[in-house]
Amino acid sequence: DSGVTQTPKHLITATGQRVTLRCSPRSGDLSVYWYQQSLDQGLQFLIQYYNGEERAKGNILERFSAQQFPDLHSELNLSSLELGDSALYFCASSDRDRETYEQYFGPGTRLTVT
């Protein structure tokens, strides 16, 4: 157990819909990262937040957005869903003060778009 929690574990929705994925980082971790893992694309970095501020952006679509709240939990919003958005979405957290910047991954949310 990494200490990172994600809800829900599974989500099934239809094309065109909007969903929100939630992540709670490990206690004390200020950085939250979102990743998408699909069968054909591997693990892709989407976005990072540090202490409430957006810090880095990866391959995140304009239909996707995220935010980090004052209590440090984060939400990833996916809208106008397409079949290709079906994937495992991981959240990871890290304590940016540590030298190794090791990221601890949550168990993931499996999104199925039908």
Added chain:
Amino acid sequence: GQNIDQPTEMTATEGAIVQINCTYQTSGFNGLFWYQQHAGEAPTFLSYNVLDGLEEKGRFSSFLSRSKGYSYLLLKELQMKDSASYLCAVRDRGLSFGAGTTVTVRA
């Protein structure tokens, strides 16, 4: 852009040693990580290299050569539970991952 290459699959026998190579060409570099991922589960941290050389951690070792854009993960005394995907990742802002190497350990 980021380009991280590692072999797709490797098979080895229980008790043996396997070396997984990773080459990278990335726009930035702030360290190289190796993660283990069992099917359907979250990646778990194995090792981190930011300076050239070998880092040893029990049965696992990782090597980095920054000038060559090259790393390897060495798994010794293989056990059946080591059957998993091994992901090489370069830290720039987020982590850029390779596609992963699926290691199958056979009895």
